[in-house]
Each structure stands twice: as structure tokens, then as C-alpha cells.
Amino acid sequence: MLPVYMISGGVSKFTKARPDVTFQRMVKEAYDYALKDIGLEPGRAFEIVDGTIASYFSDHFTRQLKAGSMVQDYLGLCPRPSKRIEGGGATGGLAFQSGWEAVASGRYDVCVVYGFETMSHVNTWKGNEFIALASDTNFDYPVGGFYSGYYAMMVVRHMKEFKTSVEQMALVSVKNHCNAFHNPYAQKRMKIKIEDVRNSEMVAWPLTMLDICTMSDGAAVAILASEKALEKYKLTDKPVKITGVGGGLDAMRMADRPHRDVILLPHEKAEDYKGLKYPGVHSFRAGRVASKEAYRMAGITNPLGDLDFIELHDAYTSSEIQTYEDMGLCRYGEGGRFVEAGKPFMPGIDYGYKFPEQGKIPVNPSGGLIACGHPVGATGIMQAVFAFWQLQGTIGKHFGNDFLQIKNARRGAIHSHAGTGTYVVVSILERGF
Amino acid sequence: MAEKKIKLPETEEGAVIFNVPFPEDLSQLKKMAPIIIKHHYEIDYIHSYGQDSPFFAGLANGKLLGTKCSKCGYTYGTPRLDCMECGGECDWIELPKEGYIHTFTICYYGSEEFLKETPFILILVEWPGVDTLFLSRLVGVDPKEASLDWVGMKVRAQFKRLSKFKPTDVYFVPAGKKNK
Ligand SMILES: [Zn+2]
Numbered sequence: 001m002l003p004v005y006m007i008s009g010g011v012s013k014f015t016k017a018r019p020d021v022t023f024q025r026m027v028k029e030a031y032d033y034a035l036k037d038i039g040l041e042p043g044r045a046f047e048i049v050d051g052t053i054a055s056y057f058s059d060h061f062t063r064q065l066k067a068g069s070m071v072q073d074y075l076g077l078c079p080r081p082s083k084r085i086e087g088g089g090a091t092g093g094l095a096f097q098s099g100w101e102a103v104a105s106g107r108y109d110v111c112v113v114y115g116f117e118t119m120s121h122v123n124t125w126k127g128n129e130f131i132a133l134a135s136d137t138n139f140d141y142p143v144g145g146f147y148s149g150y151y152a153m154m155v156v157r158h159m160k161e162f163k164t165s166v167e168q169m170a171l172v173s174v175k176n177h178c179n180a181f182h183n184p185y186a187q188k189r190m191k192i193k194i195e196d197v198r199n200s201e202m203v204a205w206p207l208t209m210l211d212i213c214t215m216s217d218g219a220a221v222a223i224l225a226s227e228k229a230l231e232k233y234k235l236t237d238k239p240v241k242i243t244g245v246g247g248g249l250d251a252m253r254m255a256d257r258p259h260r261d262v263i264l265l266p267h268e269k270a271e272d273y274k275g276l277k278y279p280g281v282h283s284f285r286a287g288r289v290a291s292k293e294a295y296r297m298a299g300i301t302n303p304l305g306d307l308d309f310i311e312l313h314d315a316y317t318s319s320e321i322q323t324y325e326d327m328g329l330c331r332y333g334e335g336g337r338f339v340e341a342g343k344p345f346m347p348g349i350d351y352g353y354k355f356p357e358q359g360k361i362p363v364n365p366s367g368g369l370i371a372c373g374h375p376v377g378a379t380g381i382m383q384a385v386f387a388f389w390q391l392q393g394t395i396g397k398h399f400g401n402d403f404l405q406i407k408n409a410r411r412g413a414i415h416s417h418a419g420t421g422t423y424v425v426v427s428i429l430e431r432g433f
Numbered sequence: 434m435a436e437k438k439i440k441l442p443e444t445e446e447g448a449v450i451f452n453v454p455f456p457e458d459l460s461q462l463k464k465m466a467p468i469i470i471k472h473h474y475e476i477d478y479i480h481s482y483g484q485d486s487p488f489f490a491g492l493a494n495g496k497l498l499g500t501k502c503s504k505c506g507y508t509y510g511t512p513r514l515d516c517m518e519c520g521g522e523c524d525w526i527e528l529p530k531e532g533y534i535h536t537f538t539i540c541y542y543g544s545e546e547f548l549k550e551t552p553f554i555l556i557l558v559e560w561p562g563v564d565t566l567f568l569s570r571l572v573g574v575d576p577k578e579a580s581l582d583w584v585g586m587k588v589r590a591q592f593k594r595l596s597k598f599k600p601t602d603v604y605f606v607p608a609g610k611k612n613k
Contacts (some may be wrong), residue, residue: 019467019469020467063472063474123443123445123545124547125542125543125544125545125548126544128543128544128545129544129545129546131544132544138482138600139485139511139568139600140600142600142601143542143568143569143600143601144540144543144547144550144553144555144570144600145543145544145546145547145568146540146542146543146544146547146555148540148542149537149540149543149555152538152540152553153537153538153555153556153557154536156536156537156538156581156584157535157536157584159581160536160581160584190452197574201541202539202541203540203541203542204538204539204540204541205538205539205541205576205579206543206579207538235564251517253511253568254557254566254568255510255557255565255566255567255568256511256517256565256566257509257510258564258565260566281535281536281557281566315556348596356608396532
């Protein structure tokens with residue numbers, strides 16, 4: 001496999017609705033930003049781009065099949081080859097890795113990964129219906145298909161198993177909304193307290209409105225390049241290297257998840273988990289194997305010490321806590337206490353609470369899905385772009401302020417997750433200069 | 434934060450219009466507000482339950498069916514005809530009427546199709562000796578009394594008399610209470 005670099009990225013501001021543009025132009029905004037950031041003219045870009053990956057989740061939202069080809073022609077990239085990637089909530093992360101594969105294999109030297117979703121085209125509850133169609137439509141959807149309900153059942157089991165509390169979950173919401181306060185790309189920028197989360201409307205017990213990400217319209221673009229292209233075109237002196245990719249998958253029906261032994265990371269021992277049945281519905285086995293594979297490839301043996309930050313798929317506050325554990329930042333069962341100790345908060349930001357270990361490893365410094373929004377096909381690529389800027393040290397340039405820049409960030413992880421932990425992918429990005 | 438916005442609900446009915454104002458000067462067009470139209474979409478599928486069909490026939494006849502692998506013995510609380518453990522073919526079995534709540538939630542919102550049924554309770558049912566779970570509805574408890582103590586509650590399957598051939602033809606009630 002050849003080394004692969006990310007050389008630029010762009011994100012449209014995620015908002016509840018973008019009626020002023022169609023999806024093609026929304027992608028173009030992110031694409032133009034990415035080109036401009038490396039001083040690449042669109043005409044020149046056409047000459048050097050070998051192919052693209054289109055990332056979008058639901059044909060129901062667009063009511064347009066083959067939307068990817070319409071983006072491609074709008075960007076002026078015909079007749080370059082392209083393909084569409086879809087994998088529920090993990091669509092963006094899967095597409096990013098698909099771009100990596102295209103370059104790592106030597107097929108493309110420069111690959112544009114673009115993603116979008118236009119969720120505002122139906123009302124919120126119809127949108128939830130579309131999303132719930134990503135559950136077994138014979139056995140699960142007709143019972144009351146609702147993703148917030150599914151995740152609520154998963155965290156109820158986590159609470160029962162490990163004594164995780166709703167206040168611990170609320171802290172994730174406090175952190176991510178407060179981080180997003182400094183991120184101009186985010187949809188929901190607000191400083192809130194634990195009580196605000198608990199007092200907001202109940203959606204699926206025990207998850208409230210502020211435990212759950214919102215639907216958005218948005219687009220994001222990542223440009224990947226080979227070493228050869230890096231040297232030949234000299235587009236950036238701040239490339240970021242993709243040093244690890246991993247993926248996993250679990251049974252679509254939560255009911256089908258096994259109850260066995262924990263799949264261990266290198267720093268864990270079987271004795272840590274005596275009597276724990278795994279993954280059940282309290283943990284995401286696919287997230288564990290995705291992390292394990294990505295860590296092995298990147299040479300990470302102690303994720304808490306070896307990573308400077310993580311952008312992970314916090315569609316729910318509960319799933320962020322569950323993901324700390326899958327990614328080995330703490331042991332299974334300790335996710336609630338991990339956030340309570342302040343470990344995933346940013347250092348140096350005042351959240352209105354005192355934490356004994358604030359800033360150990362910032363998780364979702366951007367504000368994550370909960371605050372940035374979750375235009376599905378764009379989300380995983382948005383994470384890549386924010387991680388890319390962190391590693392370049394250019395958050396100040398792109399956000400207009402430096403609050404969220406992690407000092408001297410050298411290595412970060414991005415984590416993209418679909419339907420109750422079915423598709424999960426993890427990619428490791430490192431400063432390449 | 435926390436304070437609720439006072440506003441009228443947004444609804445999707447509206448006027449039918451056949452024209453809009455148009456500027457003389459075409460350079461003004463880029464400043465024009467977007468035209469947003471309502472587009473109706475409706476479809477009937479001819480959906481086959483395929484190899485899962487006996488499950489629905491079972492519900493219509495008051496039986497909750499799972500499957501058991503003929504090769505490795507893995508037992509499915511939600512049926513599948515081919516074993517995901519060993520690839521062997523499974524046989525149909527009848528599951529016990531009584532099981533236990535593995536986990537649950539109360540949906541105060543839902544997908545549009547189920548919004549009118551809120552609040553409703555979803556549970557995953559477990560049975561001793563059955564390797565996988567089953568998603569269903571729980572009725573007969575007060576949503577306001579939700580607590581983690583519900584996990585482990587003994588529940589009993591009840592069936593709709595007029596079958597809809599949906600997985601909701603079966604639902605669960607607390608097994609402790611008398612249900613007439
Ligand atoms: Zn078997």
C-alpha cells in the first residue's frame with residue numbers, strides 16, 4: 001500500500017435548512033473552499049484530479065437517484081471516474097476510507113471525496129422515518145422504528161450494567177455544545193449546563209432533545225493525494241498522513257448481537273472483564289474491531305497516550321460514552337466516569353464545572369455531531385476536515401479563533417458510526433510535515 | 434437556554450400558486466428567495482416476507498416463533514432461517530410465552546408513522562436458553578414510572594386477534610399482573 005495524504009478540506013456551514021441552494025452547489029461551496037485553501041484553480045484541479053468518491057446516505061431525502069453524478073458534473077469533473085458510497089451514519093467515514101483505498105492502491109494520485117445530505121426536504125419526523133428504514137423492515141421498523149429509541153434501549157442496558165448516569169451523559173452534551181460555541185461551522189453553539197440537558201424535552205427515555213444530534217443540510221470535501229502527487233504538484237507544505245484505517249460491522253438487528261467475551265485491545269487483559277457479556281446491546285463490537293485494526297496499522301498501543309484528540313460519532317451523548325470504551329480510552333463500563341473526570345474536555349476552556357483531569361484527550365473538540373449537526377453523507381468527511389485543520393495547526397485560520405486549536409496536535413483519530421453500531425470505521429491521521 | 438420558544442406549529446398545507454413576481458432587471462434574480470414547493474410521494478410495495486413468512490403465520494395463530502440451528506444449536510429469539518454462527522440451516526421452534534425485559538425505552542417522539550402512538554414503550558425480550566433477543570412493545574405499565582428496575586421484569590406475550598401480519602401482532606404485558 002502506498003502512503004496517502006490529505007492535502008485540503010472544506011465544509012459548508014451546517015444548518016437546519018439550505019433552501020437557497022441545491023445539493024450540487026452546497027458541495028461546490030465546500031469544494032471551492034478546499035481548492036482555494038491550497039491555491040488551486042478549478043481548471044487546474046480538473047487536470048490533476050484522477051477520480052472522486054461521492055458520499056450520501058439516503059435517496060429518500062434527495063428524491064433523486066444517482067445524485068452523485070450530478071455533483072460530479074456540477075463541479076466540472078466529468079469525465080473523471082467516480083463512485084457512490086453508502087453505509088448509514090458511517091457513510092462519510094466509509095467514503096473517506098474509500099478515497100484512501102483509491103490512492104493507496106495506486107489507482108488515483110489525487111482523489112476528491114465529497115459528501116452531502118439535504119435532510120430539510122422533509123419534516124423532522126418524516127426524516128426520522130427515513131432513517132429508521134435503516135433498521136430491519138420485517139422485524140424492527142414496524143414495531144416503532146425510531147433510532148433515538150434504539151439508542152435509548154442500548155444505553156438503558158449500559159446504565160443497568162455499569163451504573164452510567166444521565167448526568168454523565170449530559171456532560172457530553174455540555175462539552176460538545178460548549179466546544180461548538182467557538183466553531184463557526186457548527187449548527188448549535190451554546191453554553192449549557194447539566195440541568196438544561198435534563199430539563200429539555202424527553203425524546204426516548206432517558207435521552208432528551210439535548211442528548212441527540214439534529215438533522216442538517218450540509219456538505220464537506222476532503223482532497224487526498226499520493227506521495228508522488230505531493231512532490232509533483234507541491235500543493236501544500238502542511239500535508240496530513242493517513243496512517244491507519246479500520247472498519248467493522250455488526251448485525252443489523254440489535255436483538256441479534258451476541259453475548260460473549262470482550263475483544264481485547266493490546267493494553268487490555270481478559271481479567272479486566274470477568275463475567276461481562278459482550279457486546280450485548282450495551283457496546284459496539286464493530287467500533288472495537290475498527291479501532292483495533294486502525295490502531296494496529298498506525299502502531300498505536302495505548303490510545304489514551306498515543307492520540308492527541310478524537311473526533312467521534314456522537315449522534316447521542318450515550319453513544320459517545322459507549323465509544324470511549326470501544327476505542328479503549330477507558331475500560332468497558334468506565335465511560336461515564338471518564339467524562340465525569342473531565343478527560344475528554346478541552347484543556348483551558350471554562351465549561352462551568354471543575355474537573356480533576358480536564359483535557360487528558362479532547363474528544364470532539366469541534367463540537368461533534370450533537371452541536372455541529374449531522375448531514376449524514378457529509379458528517380464523516382467533516383470530521384476528517386476538522387481533524388486535518390487540527391493537525392495542520394490551522395484552526396485559527398479556518399475558525400477565525402484559536403480556542404479549539406489543540407496545541408501541538410500530532411496524531412488524531414476520526415470515528416464514523418452507523419445504525420446502532422452496524423458499520424463503524426476509524427481512521428488515524430498524523431501530521432505529515 | 435432551557436426556556437421554550439413560544440410559537441405556532443409549522444404545518445405543511447398551504448396555498449396553491451401558479452405564478453410569482455419577476456423583476457425587470459435579470460441581475461436581480463440572484464437575490465431572489467428560493468421557491469419551495471410541496472412534492473407528494475406515495476407508494477405501495479408488494480413486499481414478500483420470504484423465508485421469514487412462517488413467523489407471521491405463527492403470530493396470526495397465537496404462536497411466537499424463533500429458530501434453532503440444526504447444526505450448532507444456536508437459538509434465535511428473532512428468527513433467521515440460516516445460522517449466522519455456523520452457516521447451518523435453522524428449524525422453527527415455538528418460544529416460551531413468558532420472557533424477561535432485557536432493556537427498554539419510552540418513545541415520546543417517533544417516526545412520522547408512529548408519532549400518533551406516542552408515548553409507546555419498546556422492549557427487547559430475553560428468554561433463558563435463547564441466544565438472541567426480540568424487539569416488541571410493552572403495554573400495561575405507566576410510562577411515568579419508568580426506571581431501571583423494569584430491566585428483568587417478567588413479561589408475557591399477547592396476540593392480536595385480528596392479525597395485521599406485522600411484528601406488532603404480538604406485544605407484551607407484565608406477567609405479574611392479571612390480564613383479562
Ligand atoms: Zn449454527
